[in-house]
Amino acid sequence: xxRAIEQIRAHWITNLVTLxxxxxVGVAIFLVxxxxxxxxxxxxxxxxxxxxxFVLAAGLLDWLAFLGAFDFVAFGFKQFGSMLFAKDPRKAxxxxxxxxxxxxxxxxxxxxxxxxxxxxxxxxTALPVLEIVYITQF
Numbered sequence: 001x002x003r004a005i006e007q008i009r010a011h012w013i014t015n016l017v018t019l020x021x022x023x024x025v026g027v028a029i030f031l032v033x034x035x036x037x038x039x040x041x042x043x044x045x046x047x048x049x050x051x052x053x054f055v056l057a058a059g060l061l062d063w064l065a066f067l068g069a070f071d072f073v074a075f076g077f078k079q080f081g082s083m084l085f086a087k088d089p090r091k092a093x094x095x096x097x098x099x100x101x102x103x104x105x106x107x108x109x110x111x112x113x114x115x116x117x118x119x120x121x122x123x124x125t126a127l128p129v130l131e132i133v134y135i136t137q138f
Contacts, residue, residue: 022116044130052126066111
């Protein structure tokens, strides 16, 4: 956890931009959901839920990718492209070498998935307020 905090501090501009872009995406999804429907409190609740969950799911997928859960898929596509277009089919290397190179790259990168998940959670914090408004109206 200490390393994660150090990486977030070191790449704070990247994380701030990621947070802002994620918030904009979540709010845009909310606005599309709200403005294309009948503009009731239910439409607002649906928009906040879908926008927040979409951004939160994107952050979770980014976290899984950071952990290396999708490395075999990326290596497969790289190997497939190498087989089709390269003169030497083994030019892409071996899976172990690919994993080690990705691990080293991840070691020096920022943890953007924290900012994305935080944006999703911030959007979802509007849900209790909207639920209270909905309950008091009816």
